[in-house]
Amino acid sequence: MGVLARADAAVRELYPLLEGLIARFEESGHALYLVGGSVRDAALGRLGHDLDFTTPARPDVVQAILDDWAETVWDTGIDYGTVSAAYKGQQIEITTFRSDVYDGDSRNPEVAYGDTLEGDLTRRDFKVNAMAVELRSDGPEFHDPMDGLGDLAARVLDTPAAPEQSFHDDPLRMLRAARFASQLEFDVAPRVLTAMKDMAGEIQRITVERVQVELDKLMLGSLPERGIDLLCSSGIADYVFPEIPAIAMEPDEHAQHKDVYAHSLKVLRQAIDQEEDGPDLVLRWAALLHDIGKPATRDTTDGKVSFHHHEVVGAKLARKRLRKLKYPKHVTEDIAQLIYLHMRFHGFDGDSWTDSAVRRYVTDAGELLPRLHKLTRADCTTRNKKKAARLARTYDLLEERIAEIAAKEDLARVRPDLDGNEIMEILDLKPGPEVGKAWNFMKELRLEEGPLEREVAIAKLREWWESR
Template sequence: MVGVPSLTRAQTNAMEHLLRIAPVIDELGDLFRAAGHELYLVGGSVRDALLGRLGHDLDFTTSARPDDTHELLKRFTPTTWDIGKAFGTIGALKRAEDVEWKIEVTTFRADAYDGETRKPEVAFGDSIEGDLIRRDFTVNAMAIDVRTRKFVDPYGGLQDLADGTIRTPSTPEVSFSDDPLRMLRAARFASRLGFMVAPEVVRAMTDMAERIEIVSVERIQAELNGLLLTDEPREGLNLLVETGLMDHFLPEVPALRLERDEHHRHKDVYEHSLTVLDQAIALEKARGHEPDIVNRLAALLHDVGKPPTRKFEGSKVTFHHHDVVGAKMVTKRLRALNYPSAVIKSVARLIELHLRFHGYADGAWSDSAVRRYVRDAGDELERLHILTRADCTTRNVGKATRLRRAYEELEWRIDELAGQEELAAIRPHLDGTQIMEILGIAPGREVGEAYKFLLEHRLEHGPVDDETARELLLDWWAARQ
């Protein structure tokens, strides 16, 4: 468990952050108090303050109704917005002491749910306790009175924070019935905070897993992204698989838990995939990249083609063409989850190419092989480097060392050739217009065939000058006549 403070440390963290943001909250608190309204710092802001992680986004809840809140915020800062007014939320930006604070103030809520959708019938409440009980988890159901600095924790969130436990303020059955997306959020918080999910919460997630089907795919995708982009998503992914939730929106992942045959002729594909994801995240950091959803989806899903392609051939188990099959499966699944087309295309391409290196791993890389590898990877080359390196999970130290050195050799060869040639944009020295001029032909199939011939020569032999390219083209054309 990472970063869980003791009660004393948590309280000290909170006081330090309250002092840091005092110029903002004191002024805001004075405005609301003078107007006869309560104002509390609430939810994630309190949790993060207790953990010592409070940033520049501040969440408040108030007894004031939205119109009153908006009028008060206009007196606090010239930059406000009411896009969330229907849900009781008014936003603002405030610059103080060279820091820009993003502030959201929401009226106490006492929503009701119809049980058929996760959209609440918005209702405003009258008390902070009533507002907090409708929140997702106890660690997000704490508040601090801006005026008195009184800590409000009716559901034991501080103790759960100190214990590193995810629980719900009301019963998990009521909480998840109201909003099934909270089940995915539990997995995300488990990974983000390094917390354990309480047994009764896990049971409710298991029993109510099918309720996730009333949630829009866009919201599911957003939660899945949030989980995958944490530093350690394994715990949350395991929770989603073990409770059966993953079966309802990404069934290809639990399907990786292939039964091991009696001779253990293949590794556990599910555990292997999680390890590849762990290693891809480590490589992202080591190579200086920000968290990348394409890298992480590709790492998690690179072997989804194995279950449908598994065959036993004598004493061996095979997964022929699982790269191609997997790319098609992932394309279909990510479309169903409404991922952007660019993300889908990139993830599918990486999965299709993730075995390409192994065709060369045991031998020397010729210049033509390096050119083809770079050409096929295109814009995904750096991501392919990460995925291919991460895909080595063997416990055989000698084999792991050989694979690592082989890939280092490949990257070195790519850099070496890139210094001599324009590898990132490999194309023939003659374009379509030049081909037509030299051969005296009109646009058509033959122009494309000539282009492919010159491209193949470029890949195999490297760059040539324009005159040599012209002679090659004329010789090829003469041989066709």
């Protein structure tokens, strides 16, 4: 089925749901168009539950129609000509034709309503998002003045107007190009890439909050490595996440990849291949960033390249950058902790780790342990099949050790055998720093020796206390 036929079929499937809305717009004398990403996704066979519409009707008319038809209506975007609604599981946004004017300083336009569909479509970011389907009671009519279908068939992103003008109006569109490259698995047109390279610095006009949103959408796409590579090759990553392109020139210690950058993209893909319940943003970011500490730790002593403690430096760099991008604290800390722990496994050979070492591995990872398993396995990108099989088997052994110990004790929640109240009673202490020191001793003892009988734990606590 061709893209146009697929789009037509998908739109017709919406008619039973939307017939009341279509009738109300016709009664008011105004056209209603499915538009933008909704038409694109319909043509790609991936239409979801968020539907975007445009119309020549002004917002007050739109709101009156929706009030009469939808289950819920809200007008938080009405200053920009948008009224939203919910109806039978669909999220609906209807925006009045726009012909915005940009001041060239911010990405926020001076909102101006338009009078034509083509004028509204021309202002959009990419041709594949500049298609519309008029919804009429006698059937849909397709509108594609920019040949978005041609770009869709060619799997390419190009702008309706000159890309330089489009990106000057709204630099966020350059990030959206990378995001769509990831989500849709499209390439950008040569002139778009040229403009992105020439105008990369314009991205500094965009707030970090908006940058973060687009980066996350990119990372959650089906092919994030394509989006990341576009940001790096265009120079935009130098402004939004410079630690990523910085690894492009660093050869890894085994010279098995062109550079650490290529290795990191492969680790990202291998981590994605292990996802079980949909895209995992924390795992994906940790996989991409796990080696960003290598440039700062590169050492060529004796002619060999090494990156000692790059995981420590990498965790600090990731934490600093993610904070600048205003990521939530728990997301930042989880990503940084995975980076910090990703080399821990390489000291394990099957027999050398004590039960204490296994406990510490599990305890330090905490709730991140399943992700750490995936990240560590993904970090093996050697082309040597025997070595890859050996590493995989060694990690299998570690997981078996974890399972064996977990069967005997609660590894998920390692706690001292005595709590703070018991420690205060046994040592006759009042609340204060000394109790914390005693608790930490008992925690270390628990990690080292596993669960102890109460009498043994009390004896060891008293012995430690007296030895101080």
